[in-house]
Amino acid sequence: MTIHANARPRKILAVSSGGGHWVQLRRVVPAFTGHRVVYVTIDPTYRKDVPDEKVYIVNDATRWDRWGSLRLAFSILRILIRERPDAIVSTGAAPGCFAILFGRFLRARTVWIDSIANVESMSLSGMMVRRHADLWLTQWAHLARPEGPEHAGRVF
Amino acid sequence: MIFVTVGAQMPFDRLIEWVDAWAVAGDRSDVMAQIGPSTFQPKRVRVLPFMDPPTFRRTMMESSCVVAHAGMGTILSALELGKPILVVPRLGALSETRNDHQVATARRFRAEGLVLSAETREAFIAGMAELEAQPPDGPRIPARASDALLDRLRRFVVGEPWPPERESR
Numbered sequence: 001m002t003i004h005a006n007a008r009p010r011k012i013l014a015v016s017s018g019g020g021h022w023v024q025l026r027r028v029v030p031a032f033t034g035h036r037v038v039y040v041t042i043d044p045t046y047r048k049d050v051p052d053e054k055v056y057i058v059n060d061a062t063r064w065d066r067w068g069s070l071r072l073a074f075s076i077l078r079i080l081i082r083e084r085p086d087a088i089v090s091t092g093a094a095p096g097c098f099a100i101l102f103g104r105f106l107r108a109r110t111v112w113i114d115s116i117a118n119v120e121s122m123s124l125s126g127m128m129v130r131r132h133a134d135l136w137l138t139q140w141a142h143l144a145r146p147e148g149p150e151h152a153g154r155v156f
Numbered sequence: 157m158i159f160v161t162v163g164a165q166m167p168f169d170r171l172i173e174w175v176d177a178w179a180v181a182g183d184r185s186d187v188m189a190q191i192g193p194s195t196f197q198p199k200r201v202r203v204l205p206f207m208d209p210p211t212f213r214r215t216m217m218e219s220s221c222v223v224a225h226a227g228m229g230t231i232l233s234a235l236e237l238g239k240p241i242l243v244v245p246r247l248g249a250l251s252e253t254r255n256d257h258q259v260a261t262a263r264r265f266r267a268e269g270l271v272l273s274a275e276t277r278e279a280f281i282a283g284m285a286e287l288e289a290q291p292p293d294g295p296r297i298p299a300r301a302s303d304a305l306l307d308r309l310r311r312f313v314v315g316e317p318w319p320p321e322r323e324s325r
Binding site for chain 2: 007010012018019020021022023024026027028030031032035043045046048049086087089109111113115116117118119120134135137139152153154155156
């Protein structure tokens, strides 16, 4: 067995809003076995899905909700400064969007996985992180383009 | 028991009304619905507004089939538990969600044979018969993403090159 120099455990911030975004986030976390995963989501009852993990709860926001967006942006910034993650992974929507926009200033490696619900085009929040995510993924092969998004499988 | 669920974000009274009328017509008393932030009062269907994730999962597990909006969380949960599911997409034009993305989702998943779907009341009634004809415990999908996606993410977070370099010896 080869021991890779890059095998040290990383801290990964896994970020999503509610419903399907959270369900999809949990389905990609098995990729991070051996690393430390810290969650950021919007519904305190989701703690019951990951009882042994650290979970931050933030407010959700739409783009039309300026005050909510501002509050969310500050919450995300505070979490990033406190946790200093090596990588940020999000399945959308607003909380992950802010995490990726700010995460690059902390030199975290960032991944956007657009929700599988976006069958016809990338989501609006997905488009917003286009230039900022280090890895920008769609779950539909027919939406992939040479200049991005990349298709690398899906959440099931 | 038939489990009806519309998620927590918005009501979807059009679907609950369809289900309730179906239950009245068929004299059914085995329908349970999670209806979100709604004040709709059905004649026949038992309702509750919200469920936490473990309760949601347990209820779905105990059900024989699922009727739902075309939300990804619900669809993935049903596939994970091997439950037959009939989805009715929310429509942007009726302000049931902000756009018609659920219509596209429902059609794609239906084309892959993963869900039944209905966009009209007539199709819904036909869909209920088809749904109930399916076995309550079908094939399950694993509770994790595809190996391709997991592998891509696993390599990415530790900074390994992509595509992976061939191991030479």
